[in-house]
Amino acid sequence: MYFSKAFIPTLKEAPSDLDNISAKLMVRSGMVRKLGSGLFELLPLGLKTLGNVISVIREEMAAIDGQEVKLPLLLPKELWIETGRWNVYGKELFRIKDRKNAEFALAPTHEEAITDLARSFIKSYKQLPVMLYQFGIKFRDEIRPRFGVMRAREFLMKDAYSFHTDDKDLEQYYKKVYAAYENICKRCGFKYRVVEAASGAIGGNFSHEFMVLADTGEEEIAWCHCGYGANSEKAECLEDIYEKSTEQVLDMEEISTPNVGTIEDVSKFLNSSAQKFIKTIIYVADGTPVAVLVRGDYDINEIKLQSVLGCNELELASPEIVQEVTGAKVGFAGPVNLKKKIKIYADYSVVNIVNGVIGANKTDTHIKNVNYGKDYKADTVTDLRKVVHGDICPRCKKEKLQFSRGIEIGHIFKLGTKYSKSMKATYLDANGKENLMVMGCYGIGVTRILAATIEQSYDENGIIWPVALAAYKVAIIPVDFENENIKKVSEDIYKKLREKKIDVLLDDRDERAGIKFKDADLIGIPYRITVGEKNLQNGNVEFKDRKNDKSKTEIIKVENIVDYVVSQIKL
């Protein structure tokens, strides 16, 4: 492509409504334009780069027998009613009506559609396993679109779904997908980490996230040198790490604590530490209030709680409900003498507290010297808190957990029969018996990969694309395109590289060399050939790797440059 004919509107300054580095660079380099909050137009350069990401993914999917399909974006409500997600998915689901007033979902994901497809054609165990995937637009009415294309309301996802006869077969295939995803990460040049994750609204009980490491990432990863890694919202806390104090167990005593509701206030008031506290929080799970206990210096992990409760909707109880359940204002709840009988869920951290402090379920009153077993009991004691710095790795139980930030670019799930059950997707086994298909699903944020790559690979001049993803692998910069000799040599190199099937951008614009260098750097073209008068007099051109400092260039003979570039690209 000749630059003068290319639609690559680069900008010197980024528009002020962009927040992070990758969004700014994507807009400045003319890859995308922002149309509205969470809405981006892909321009030729962006689409061409995205195409390279798609090619990489497609090859890896083909390698594990994935077959590509294309499903509608407009999905009938009925399918979503079948799985119950029409109601569960919430406000994030775009819902629209047609002229007949029939309702549709703008697809945020495609489990319903694919399961419907599978059940209509797959009848026999002989047809299994099968994996179908697509590159499809997804719509999600995000609470807060952010970070350019990383959290957009409309984005491109590669979503894959596999169908199996049983768990064992799924397990084997899951491992293959895992490996394919690792290949994709490697080919995109990512520094990444695979972590255990919570599965959220998609469902299932087992999943892995592929995290691209970047300080600007939205996710926090907890990991250990022993190999353990988990999304911090999923990372487990051990049961037996809480020492039991040897102080003498005392009897409960009510104390007046007027207007001191928060843990901080009460510990000051009692001259005690937050570790003595049993924080009691009232939640409403699918309409039913529950009490949740955690040690005062920890926080409840709502994702763990939701999974323990097995509920669809979980929210903090309103002050009215707290009043109704405890008989006191917010801030004075405790597990002893709850006014209304509700289930109590306790985190491991509270059990060993000796002579603890709790709310008395009476406004402006606390109780001290509370002991588990003697004074109260929970219905369930389990892991309910967030991990914190200093926690021990739950796997090796030796080292402290490390924390990093990451961008989630892929997520793979073992769905089991969650969807095949609700949608009655069955097959006949060798004995003629009907069974539910066992499913897995596997997503990659394709547009997000572009942003994630940039977050990991840029400098003060712009993007540095890995060769595999770069829209143009080589930029040819004639210092003066009016100069016949320079022009001839540039065009000659251009032609020869094109013959080698290499994408090249020849900057034939009537601009000063400085502008051409700046644009090539901004766009992030991995290799640059500069054709200038001085070097040409000696039969040379200049070669530069974008990754290197600008002073670091190589002088190459004109007749060797094409082969040299080809050898560099293959490296």
Place this chain on the structure above:
RNA sequence: CGGGAAGUGGCGUAGCUGGCUAGCGUACCUGCUUUGGGAGCAGGGGGUCGCGGGUUCAAAUCCCGCCUUCCCGACCA
């Protein structure tokens, strides 16, 4: 949804407190000079100052409403 900020040529912005020719940088067009890391000079085109209403002789500026965007907290590839 709650809390904060902002909307002025393509992009970045000044002007708004204290109403009265809408300015600067950059980008764009023309010409001359320049020519290896975002050149200089001269000339030029482009803005219903987010939208609607109000106050006023007069509104980018003051008042009311709406819309949009961004930032901080509950979703997820």
